[in-house]
Amino acid sequence: MSSPALEVVEFLLTAHVYNENRELDENDLPPRYRRVFWAERDGDASDTESDGVEPLGGVERPLSVTETDAQTATGVERPWEAVSDLLFTDRTEFSGTLSFTQPEMALEWFFKSADRDRLVTNPTLAFVAEGRDEIDVSHEEAREQNRPIHADRVWIDSLLEAYFDTDDEEGDSEMLDLVHVRAPEEIEMTLDDLVLTADQEGEIGKIVKAIEHRDYLAEIGLREIGKLLFVGPPGTGKTTVSRALAHELGLPFVEVKLSMITSQYLGETAKNVEKTFEVAKRLSPCILFIDEFDSVAKTRRSDEHAALKRAVNTLLKSIDDISLIRDDVLLIGATNHPDQLDSAAWRRFDEIVNFPKPDRQMRADILRVITNRMDIAEFDPESVAARTQGLTGSDLRMVLREAVLEALTEERMSLTQADILDAVEDFEERDNLKNMDMMDDSDSLIAGNGESPDADHDHDHDHAHDHQH
Ligand SMILES: Nc1ncnc2c1ncn2[C@@H]1O[C@H](COP(=O)(O)OP(=O)(O)O)[C@@H](O)[C@H]1O
Ligand SMILES: [Mg+2]
Structure with a gap:
């Protein structure tokens, strides 16, 4: 069903239909095309919507298609060659722009050659198809399946750039080092x-449904969900x-390790926590993943600096203030040490998922x-x-x-069962060594007993060691 001509015509038609119909927006373009049409915006072009910061780029009409664009979007090596035989196509020699002499004819041709699967992945053309009888597909259906623009890498980058002064202010760019943002398209494991x-x-099934139906949940006043x-x-x-959940839901994934935020500069910690949640709210809908959640509980127990306490309170408050229903942010915390989490932190999650x-x-x-x-x-x-309990x-x-x-x-690219069993044995040996190491460590922990008021104890020790040649 696919041919180079069909690919190129679809791309050209999409640009044409998008230009003709103002009610279509960026989310009507398939991501593979959107990427090609993405352009930086001028700093002062303020067609901003309600809540302030807009990304420094976007897709702007009129879309025009050069041969290079067509090549990038469709993967067809020589786009013009692929469509030059058709009676309704045209190329401007000088600019390399491809267009239609007779768009109507192009539409006829396309709807004769395309199938339903193709249209379902192209909301712009599904929009046209809805008014014709060749293929039964609805605009709404295609739009629902299409990955929204806020999940594109370019969108995420440009939003972060607009919101955080990535060049100027030191604090901001540092912040973006602590928070790692992944586009769903970049997530490999599903x-x-x-x-x-x-x-x-x-x-997972529940949360996927909850996200799908969050308007309904808001309507009936059910807000305790999504943490x-x-x-x-x-x-x-x-x-x-x-x-994988971010990939599945087509949401950006904002990842932060709590230990990183707290270990940097104590005075900055509360601010970092606030900024993390700000990043998530700016990128919403998204998933905010807070790893090593227990590192907070630890700091909370040892009565250290007031700054840390403030940070912990800020964190707990930020969690209270964020909502899947209101802010479109799904919060996931992760911990290897549930025993170290105190009830104040524990209470803030509405589902606990066990990973045994x-x-x-x-x-x-x-x-x-x-x-x-x-x-x-x-x-x-x-x-x-059976051997790997x-x-x-x-x-x-x-x-x-x-x-x-x-x-x-041994230059072998095929394995045997025996290779794997050998590797299991090696692994277990190494694992034993590692455990011996840990015993040592825990001994020294007991000696110091972790209660030392000198928080930099370990660090100083290492330091002294460095100078001992
Ligand atoms: N249940 C599982 N199914 C398949 N692979 C798994 C599973 N659990 C762990 N893995 C593998 O182990 C790797 C590390 O897991 P990770 O998500 O980092 O664990 P955690 O965050 O719990 O420490 C994963 O990338 C995956 O390849
Ligand atoms: Mg992990």
Whole structure:
């Protein structure tokens, strides 16, 4: 169904129809086209909407299509060659602009060649299709499926740039180093790549529905929703599931490690917390992911600086103030140490999702996912699963990586079950070493007992060490 001519005509038609119909907006353009038409805006072009800051760029009419644009948008090597035979196309030699001599004819031709699948991914053309009988597709349906512009990388960057003085003010650019923003298109692992417990699937299903129907929830006054806490040991998929959710929902993913925010400059911490939530609100709808949530509880317990206490209170208050229903921000906290969270923090989440270490069945499933594209002779995931009790998804990935690298040292690109079992053994040995290390560490912790009023104790120690040659 796809041909270079069809690809190029679709692109040209989209630009044409978009220009003709003012009621269409950026969200009617497929992301692959939008990227091509994105242009920086002049700083003072203030066609701003209600709440102030707008990104420093956008898609502006009239759209015109050069051969290079068409090539980037469609992937067709020689766009003009692909359509020059058609009677309704034209090229301006000098500017390299492609256009239609007879748009009506182009439409006829397109609707004869295109199928429904194509139109569902192009709201602009679905808009036209709705008024014709060739293909049964609604504009609304296509628009709903289309990824909105606020999920595009260019949009995110340009919004951040507009809101935070990324060049001038030192504090702001530093802030953007602490907060990592991912566009959904940049997230590689999807929910399909993850093996979830029934409980996790249930919670994720609920939140997806809640986001879909947030207008309804607002209407009936149900606002206590959209604050999740993911709890479980390292390597059980808390971060990856959160990101996959952003991918699934087409939302930008704002990620911050709480320990990073608090360890920098004590005096700045409260401000950093506020800014983090500001970034999320500016990018909304989005997911705000706060990792290492327990690092707050820790600082709260030790009676350290007043600045830290202020920061903690700011954090708790910011969580109270943000809402999925009102601000379109889904908040996900994650912690490896639920025991260190005090009730003040705990209370603020309306769903707790448990991330346990995978059981045997899950381990087998995870192994299948990881090895999906690997060539392994006599592979028996069940028996590997039986041998790997206590290992997390992340551990299993590491095992497979070692097996692959080990085989590569022998120039082998196909593995055997034995390679994997060897790698499991190696992993367990290394894991034992690591645990011995941890015992040492905890000994020294007991000696210092963590109660020392000198918060910089460790740091000073390291420092002294540096000078001891
Ligand atoms: N349930 C799972 N299913 C599939 N892969 C998993 C699972 N849990 C962990 N992994 C793998 O381990 C990696 C690390 O997990 P991560 O999300 O960083 O864990 P956490 O945030 O809980 O420490 C993931 O990228 C993924 O490849
Ligand atoms: Mg993590």
